[in-house]
Amino acid sequence: MPRRVSVPLNVKPGKAWYTYEPLGVVMVIGAWNYPVNLTFMPLIAALAAGNCVVVKPSEVASHTSAALAELLPLYVDPEAVVVVEGGAEVTLDLIDQNLDHVFFTGSPTVGSAIMAAASKHLTPVTLELGGKCPVIVTESARLDVAARRIAFGKLANSGQTCVAPDYVMVDRKVRDEFVPLLVKTLEEFSEGRRLPIVNQRHAARIEALVASAGGQVVTGGDVDVENASAPITVVLDPAPGSAIMAEEIFGPVLPVVTVEGLDDAIGRVNAGTKPLASYLFTQDRSDEERSLAGFSAGATVINHVMMHMAVHDLPFGGVGTSGTGRYHGHWGFETFSHAKAILRQQTRIDPRLMYPPYSPRFQKMVRKQL
Template identity: 50%
Template sequence: MSIAHQTAKSDPTSSAAGSTNRSDDFGAAALVDELRRSFDAGRTKSYAWRVEQLKGLKRMLSEREADILEALAADVGKPRLEGYSTEVAYTMGEVVQALKSLRSWMEPDRVSTPLVVQPGQSHIHKDPLGVVLIISPWNYPFQLCVGPLIGALAAGNCAVVKPSEVTPETSALLSQLLPQYLDPSCVKVFEGGVPETTAILEQRFDHIFYTGNGKVGRIVMAAAAKHLTPVTLELGGKSPCIVDAEANLDVAVKRIAWGKWSNAGQTCVAPDYVLVHRDVHDAFVRKLCDTVRDFWGDDPQQSKDYGRVVNARHHQRLMKLMDSGDIAIGGRADEADRYIAPTVLTNVSPDSPVMAEEIFGPLLPVLKVDDVDAAIRFVNERDKPLALYVFSENESVGREVMERTSSGGAAINHTWMHLAVHDLPFGGVGESGMGAYHGKASFDVFTHHKSV
C-alpha cells in the first residue's frame, strides 16, 4: 500500500531550527496524539495485526534490499557484503524469529498458586506498553532502528522512530519505506536533528529506547524522568580484549581483526583495546599486522571490503588520537575520502588520549600485561564495558575472566559472537547501558508483565 509518510525536518535557516522553543514542536505533539488514539482504539493488540506488521518488515527487507544497501554505502561507506550481513540479513533473522515465536511469547504464563488463595489461578499477562519512542544511531542506521521496532510491534505497541540525522540517506529511506510496509496509523518516522529530537523528547511516551553514546543517553534519561517514562539505554564504552599466553594467536588475530575493523571500527562492541601477555606480545602484533594485509591488502583504501569513517568531524577526532603510541601498521588517512587505515598502536600508556575515551574508529591500542590477573585488574579499574573478549586455550582462564569481571556481554575465543545468538539478551551494565533486547528480550522490553 502506498501511503504518504509523516516526517519532521527543521529548516537550518530558520530561527526555530536552532531553538528549543516549545512554540514550534515540529508536529511532535500531534504525531504522538495520533498514535495514542490508535493504541487506545485497540488497533495493535491482536495477534493478527502484529503478524501483519512483522510480515511487512520481512517483505521490506526482501524487496528493498538493494535500496537499503545503496543508502548504507552513501551514508557510511559500508561495503556491500558487510551491509548485507550486519544490517539486512541480521535484521531478517530477528523478524523470522519473532514470527516463529510470537504466539508463545504472547501467551500468559501460569504460575503456582498458594493454598491460601485456592481454587484461584495465577497468571502473568503480556500487555503492550502503549506508544514508544525509538531513537537510533548512525553506525548501523538500519539494523539499530528496525531491530528495536521488531520488538515494539511484536509486543503490540505504536511507535515513533527517530533515525539519525548523521545518515540522511538511510533516514530518508526509512521515512519512505516504513509507511509503505507497516500500518501508518501506528508507526511514524520523525526525522531531524537536535531541535526535533528535543521536541519529540518533550512528549509523553510509555517507553523510550535509545542507542548511542552516554552523553546523549543522560539527556534522554533526564527527559524521560519528567514523565516517569522507563528507558532502555544501549550505550557503549571501551570493550577490552584479553589475549592470554596460552591463546591460539593465529585464530585470535583473525577474529580480533574482523571484530575491530568491520564498519571501520565504528561498532559499539568492537574491541577497543587489547591486553596481551608480554610473553606473546611481539608475536601477536606481528601476526595482527600480517592479518590486516591479508584481509585488506597493502592499501586498504583500495579494498572494496573496507569501510569509511562517517564524517569529517569524526575523522578529525580520530586523527588526534593517532599520536598516542607507535604505529605498527596503518596510520595513513585521507579526510576527503573519510578514510583512516586499519591502525595498530603499540607502546601505549594507560593514561594516553586514546585510552581516555571510546575510540569508535579503526585505531587499536595493544598494551602489555604481566598475566591474566593484571589484565583483570586493568579492566575492573575502569567503567564496565558493553562487551569483553578473552582468548585462551586454557578453559580455566576464560572462566576466571568471566567470574571476576562485569560487562554487558562477553565471548571466549571470538568477538561479537554473542550478538549472533538471537536468544541471548544484548545490553549494557553501568556506564555501558541499561536494559536488554534481541529475541524474546526485545518482546519483553516493550511489554508490561501484568500479574492476574
Template identity: 50%
Template sequence: MTSDDIAGIVAERRRAFEAGITKPLAWRRQQLNGIRRMLEDHSAEFEAAVAADLHRNPTETQLADVNVVLSEVAHALRHLKSWAAPKRASLPLALQPAKGWVVREPLGVALVIAPWNYPIQLLLGPVVAAIAAGNAVVMKPSELAPATSAVFAKLVPDYLDARAVAVVEGAVEETTALLAKRFDHIFYTGGARVGRIVAEAAAKHLTPITLELGGKSPVYVDDSVHLETAARRIAWGKYFNAGQTCVAPDYLLGTREVLDAVVPLIEKAVREFYGSDPQASGDYARIVNPGRFDALAGMLGDGTAVLGG
C-alpha cells in the same frame, strides 16, 4: 518538521494504540512480515544507502544489519503466540481457592532513537520487539546516516501500518521535540552524553527507558591459542565497519612475548584484508563524518599504538 508536527505524529500513534489497533496478534504478525518484506524487496536500496553513509561494503551490510533484523523477525514470529499467552501463577495459601495468571499487556507508544553506525539493525531491532509486544512506534533514524534515514522515511509507510508506526527524520531539534512528549517506553542506542539527556527527559514523565550505551572491549591473548588465527579474528573484529562497532576490540592484553608475536600478525592480516592502501579498498568502510574523523585523528598523537596504518 515543527514541534507541532511532531506532537501530532505522537498523538496519532497514541490514538491508534488506544483504539486497540496494535493489540491483535494478527496485526503484529502483519507488521513483522511487513518489515521482512521491506528489507527483502529493497535490499539493494538499503545497501546503497549504507554505502552512501558509511562507504560500507554490501556484504557487511547484509551480515551486520539486514540479516540480523531478519533473524529477529523470524524469532518473534516463531514465539509470538507463546509470548502473548497468559501464564499461570502460583498464589499463597491465604488466597486459595483463587487462581492467578500473568497477563502481558502492551505498554503503549514506544520511541526508538537509533545511532548511525548500524543504521538498519539498531533501528529495526528494537522496533521488532516493540511491535511484537503490541505497541505503536515512533522511529527516529540517525541524522548522521541521512541516506539510510531517507530510505526508511520513504518505505516504512508502504510496508507498515501508518496509523500506528511513523518515522521522524531530523537532528537535535527534532529529537528534543520528541523527548518533550510522553512515551510509554524509550529505547536509545548511543553514547553516555546523550543517554543522560534521554534519561532526564524520560524521568519527567516517569517513562521507562532502555539505554544501550557503548563500553570498552579489551582482548586478552595468551600463549595457548593459534596466534595467526587470533590475529585474523582480532583484525576482522576491529576493522569491520571501520571499527565503528560498540563491541569492536579496543586494546590487547597479554604477556610481552605474546604481544610482540601477535602485533605483526595483525598488521599482516590488515594488509591481506584491505591491501597496502585501505583507502583504495572496496571492502573498507569509512569514518561517518569529518567530526568523528578529526576526533580519531587527534588520538594519534597521544602515544596510542595504531595497527595497520
C-alpha cells in the same frame, strides 16, 4: 498467552497468572553506524509486543533517514508507525510528549541526555550504548586464530561498531609473537585500503586520538580528515592516561597493551567503566572462570569477537555506562511489554480467623510459623 504461577498456602484456594500487554506509544531512536538494522530490530520487537512506534532515524545517516521516511509508510500501517526526521532538538521534543518508552542506540554521552529528558515524565528507557570493549589474549591462546578473529571484528564497518574490539591486552610472554601476526592479518584483510570514517568530524576526533596516544604506531596512523578515511592503525602500548585509552575509539584504530598475565588484564578492565562486550582468547578453562567472575560486562565471548550478536536467544545489552535494558528475540518483546500480574480468589470459603481482632491463640500460632 496467560502464564500460570503457583500460589503460597496462605493464598489458596486461588489462581495466579501473568500476561503481557503493550506499553502504548514507544519511540525508537536509530543509530548512524547501522542505520537500518539498529532501527528495524527494536521496531520489530515493539510492534510484536503490540505498541505504536515513533521512529526517529539518525540525522547523521541522512540518506537512510530520508529513505525510511519515504518507504516505511508504504509497508507498515501509518497509524501504528510514524517516522519523524530531525536532529537533537526534534528528539528532545518527542520525548517531551510523555511517551510510554524510549529506546535509544548510541553513545553514553547522548544516552545520558536521553535519560535526563525522559526522567521529566518518568518515561522508562532502554539505552544501548557503547564502551571500550576489551580483548584479552592469554599465553595459552591460539595466536593465529586470535589474530584473524580480532582483525575480522575490528575491520567490520571500519571499527564503527558498538561491540567492536576497542583495545587488546596481550600477555607479555606471547606479545612479540602475537603483534606481528595481528598487524600482518589486519593489513592482509584490509588489502592496504584506506577505511572510510562516517564524516570529517569523527575523522578529526580519530586523528586527535592517534596523535595524543603516545606509544608506538606499528602500522597506519595517517588519518585523512578532509576525505574522512584512515588506514587500519595499531598503536602498541599507548600512554595509560591518554584519550585513546579512555574514550571509545569507534574507528579503524586498535591499541595493543602489554599485560603481565590475566590478573593484570582483569584489573585494568575493572579500573575503567563496564564494557558492552568483552572478549577472551584462551585454551585454559580456569582462565575462562577467572575472567567471567573477575569483571562485569554486557556480554563475554570466548575465543571469538562479536559473534554473540548472531545468537538471538541471548539477551543483548549493556551494564553500567554501557547501557540499561536488553533486547533481541524474546528479550525485545519483554522490553516493550508490561508483564501484568493477576490473582483470582474464590469467595465460597472465607475463614473468619483471617480478619481482626485476632485472638491470642491465633497470634501465637502465626508467630510460630514466622
